[in-house]
Amino acid sequence: MDLLESIKQSIIGMDREKVVELTRKALDEGINPERLLDEALTPGMDVVGEEYEKGIKFIPEMLMSAEALRGAMELLNPILTKSDVSKAGKVIMGTVEGDIHNIGQQIVSMMLEGAGFGVYNLGVDVPAEKFVEKVKQEKADIVGLSAFLTTTGLRFPDVIEALQEAGIREQVKVMIGGTAASPRYAETIGADGYGANASAAVRLAKSFMKKQ
Amino acid sequence: MHVTQENNALRPRINLLSKELIERIIEEAKDVLEKVGVWVESEEALELLGNGGARIDKGKKRAFIPRNLVEESLKSVPSSVKFYDRNGNFAMDLSGDNFYFNSCTTNYIWDSALNKIREIESGDLIDIIRLIDALENLDGQYPGEATDFPRQVWDLTKLFFSLKYSIKPIMSSLYSKENFQQYKEMLVAVRGSEQALREKPLSNLPICPSPPLRWSDLVCSCTMRGAESGIPVLLMAMPMTGATAPITMAGTIVQHVAENLSGVVIAQLANKGAPIIWSGCPAAFDMRFGTTPYGSIESKMIFVGYSEVGKYLGIPTNGVIAESDAKRHDSQMGLECTMGTTLAALSGINLISGVGTLNFTTGQSLESLVIGNEICGYVRRLIKGITPRGERLAEDLFTEGLENGKHFLLSPNTLKWFKEEYYYPGPVIDRQFEEVWVENGSTTAEQRAKEEAQRILATHQPEPLDKDIDRELVRIMTKEAEKYGMSKLPLP
Numbered sequence: 140m141d142l143l144e145s146i147k148q149s150i151i152g153m154d155r156e157k158v159v160e161l162t163r164k165a166l167d168e169g170i171n172p173e174r175l176l177d178e179a180l181t182p183g184m185d186v187v188g189e190e191y192e193k194g195i196k197f198i199p200e201m202l203m204s205a206e207a208l209r210g211a212m213e214l215l216n217p218i219l220t221k222s223d224v225s226k227a228g229k230v231i232m233g234t235v236e237g238d239i240h241n242i243g244q245q246i247v248s249m250m251l252e253g254a255g256f257g258v259y260n261l262g263v264d265v266p267a268e269k270f271v272e273k274v275k276q277e278k279a280d281i282v283g284l285s286a287f288l289t290t291t292g293l294r295f296p297d298v299i300e301a302l303q304e305a306g307i308r309e310q311v312k313v314m315i316g317g318t319a320a321s322p323r324y325a326e327t328i329g330a331d332g333y334g335a336n337a338s339a340a341v342r343l344a345k346s347f348m349k350k351q
Numbered sequence: 352m353h354v355t356q357e358n359n360a361l362r363p364r365i366n367l368l369s370k371e372l373i374e375r376i377i378e379e380a381k382d383v384l385e386k387v388g389v390w391v392e393s394e395e396a397l398e399l400l401g402n403g404g405a406r407i408d409k410g411k412k413r414a415f416i417p418r419n420l421v422e423e424s425l426k427s428v429p430s431s432v433k434f435y436d437r438n439g440n441f442a443m444d445l446s447g448d449n450f451y452f453n454s455c456t457t458n459y460i461w462d463s464a465l466n467k468i469r470e471i472e473s474g475d476l477i478d479i480i481r482l483i484d485a486l487e488n489l490d491g492q493y494p495g496e497a498t499d500f501p502r503q504v505w506d507l508t509k510l511f512f513s514l515k516y517s518i519k520p521i522m523s524s525l526y527s528k529e530n531f532q533q534y535k536e537m538l539v540a541v542r543g544s545e546q547a548l549r550e551k552p553l554s555n556l557p558i559c560p561s562p563p564l565r566w567s568d569l570v571c572s573c574t575m576r577g578a579e580s581g582i583p584v585l586l587m588a589m590p591m592t593g594a595t596a597p598i599t600m601a602g603t604i605v606q607h608v609a610e611n612l613s614g615v616v617i618a619q620l621a622n623k624g625a626p627i628i629w630s631g632c633p634a635a636f637d638m639r640f641g642t643t644p645y646g647s648i649e650s651k652m653i654f655v656g657y658s659e660v661g662k663y664l665g666i667p668t669n670g671v672i673a674e675s676d677a678k679r680h681d682s683q684m685g686l687e688c689t690m691g692t693t694l695a696a697l698s699g700i701n702l703i704s705g706v707g708t709l710n711f712t713t714g715q716s717l718e719s720l721v722i723g724n725e726i727c728g729y730v731r732r733l734i735k736g737i738t739p740r741g742e743r744l745a746e747d748l749f750t751e752g753l754e755n756g757k758h759f760l761l762s763p764n765t766l767k768w769f770k771e772e773y774y775y776p777g778p779v780i781d782r783q784f785e786e787v788w789v790e791n792g793s794t795t796a797e798q799r800a801k802e803e804a805q806r807i808l809a810t811h812q813p814e815p816l817d818k819d820i821d822r823e824l825v826r827i828m829t830k831e832a833e834k835y836g837m838s839k840l841p842l843p
Contacts, residue, residue: 194639197638197639198638198639198641199593199638239392239561239565239567240561242591242594242595243641246641288526289458289496289502289505289506289526290502290503290526290527292502293502293503318713321470323470336640336641337641
């Protein structure tokens with residue numbers, strides 16, 4: 140089996156070790172990162188994504204495949220060119236200040252990675268300034284904010300305000316999610332969108348990139 | 352209504368866990384608390400635990416709770432928690448196998464006029480409360496929050512509207528620790544004094560640690576302040592199998608028990624003898640969609656599982672087990688609510704929450720409350736059991752019929768027992784002859800529930816609140832709402 144095909148199958152097969160081994164081999168043989176992304180890694184995750192949508196694969200399986208992908212990305216990231224990465228889109232993800240719920244946004248992060256986005260997950264209890272800092276640092280395209288408590292939902296507008304004050308609100312799309320979010324709330328606070336679940340968040344992120 | 356077994360009727364029961372498994376779960380939960388420990392965000396709670404004998408890692412905010420501290424704490428937990436209505440009359444005794452029903456707060460409602468889900472506002476909340484006030488099988492209230500108020504006081508609206516519009520005892524949580532002061536103030540305004548509130552609890556305070564094994568500052572604070580005030584604290588662990596808890600049901604129950612036990616310890620250290628309710632809202636995480644279906648059979652089994660452990664420990668129990676994941680009051684709602692209420696009552700859960708609750712506890716509808724009410728009626732009748740009546744159960748009743756040609760319909764014995772022995776539900780549950788049903792419009796249960804809800808709302812007036820108390824509650828609520836930009840409360 141062709142090396143790139145093997146990598147693709149190992150992604151689908153949730154075999155991180157194999158993916159890392161074969162990716163290393165591919166790089167040694169002079170295959171460039173862009174080909175690895177376009178012909179092995181992304182197609183692999185596309186199949187996983189499709190099978191998940193069809194109900195053939197389940198969340199733990201999808202996340203295992205994303206873990207396998209991550210193994211490859213750890214090897215590729217240092218050598219990917221600016222154009223390779225910016226093509227995919229960069230997303231800063233995090234749970235807002237005062238909130239420690241993270242499972243939902245972790246699933247979103249992994250699905251975004253699976254869809255080819257470069258994801259920087261700041262974790263939980265993230266103050267607005269930290270989001271702004273990271274957006275500036277990475278020249279991010281999208282910020283994904285997560286909150287699960289009624290009161291921490293109040294932190295969404297804080298982040299939007301902080302982006303405005305830093306003069307970079309226009310450069311980035313803001314999407315909100317979690318049980319403290321809603322389409323109505325997104326509109327009220329001037330967010331660019333609301334993701335009701337992980338698949339919706341990925342679709343939203345893709346739609347943001349299309350418009351650019 | 353509390354159920355007592357009369358005339359030697361066996362109290363129907365189920366068990367999902369053997370005594371051995373319950374004991375094994377408890378021992379393993381204690382091991383988890385000792386060796387794995389809990390993460391405690393609150394410095395005050397960390398210090399409290401440290402002073403109580405737990406080993407503290409201040410830098411990492413971890414508390415390792417020794418089993419003797421757990422065992423000591425369990426000794427002082429009351430085995431009965433009584434609730435009194437707004438007038439101070441006895442309403443519920445959460446102990447033994449007594450059981451009561453209530454719904455669960457949501458901020459969305461299925462609006463069947465508009466055919467969609469929308470946020471609950473003050474007017475909706477008043478209707479929901481008036482409806483709950485009228486429904487005979489809902490013993491308590493946890494109706495919802497008014498989203499037309501500023502977000503910072505949504506939690507206070509839950510208590511405020513409940514106190515104003517119904518006398519039934521309340522379940523009501525907080526979203527910020529600062530609001531505890533006003534929460535307590537409102538309850539004291541009704542009872543007259545802190546001591547009176549302590550003697551006659553009117554509301555319980557649900558708190559949810561963050562799985563796995565994490566206590567946020569808010570939840571620590573509510574537990575300690577609630578315990579100090581004698582407000583029964585409802586320890587509600589919310590593990591999600593395979594996501595924020597072990598994948599297996601038994602494994603999740605271990606985590607659930609560990610979290611609840613750490614809550615018992617914090618509460619008893621804050622105030623020895625503080626009333627506690629052993630509760631939860633666990634979910635068998637759906638690996639297809641990433642949702643938390645409390646309506647699933649496995650979720651309901653976990654509800655029963657952790658409750659069996661609570662009962663073994665002699666602590667009053669609760670769970671939002673009646674919830675359905677249906678988005679509106681349809682067949683799914685009927686079947687899931689029935690499954691939940693029946694399992695709960697059979698296993699002896701003292702306060703059965705989530706009747707009429709929908710959509711992963713985010714929604715409800717007037718109709719689902721009405722349908723839920725009749726489901727509860729069936730369940731009450733089930734638990735009443737079969738009572739052997741009379742010296743002879745049947746033998747002496749045949750003579751009239753066989754010899755005098757009379758049928759049982761004319762027997763004095765029938766007249767004596769027919770109302771006591773049987774529950775006559777309606778209008779949701781339809782038992783008319785088909786022709787009559789057709790004449791009446793060939794209605795569905797959902798349509799009948801809608802009509803009934805409207806009939807109740809058109810006719811039922813809850814007992815009004817004393818004017819002075821009402822004024823005081825409005826004053827407290829207005830003061831808080833004003834802080835966040837609302838100068839006048841949207842009251843009728």
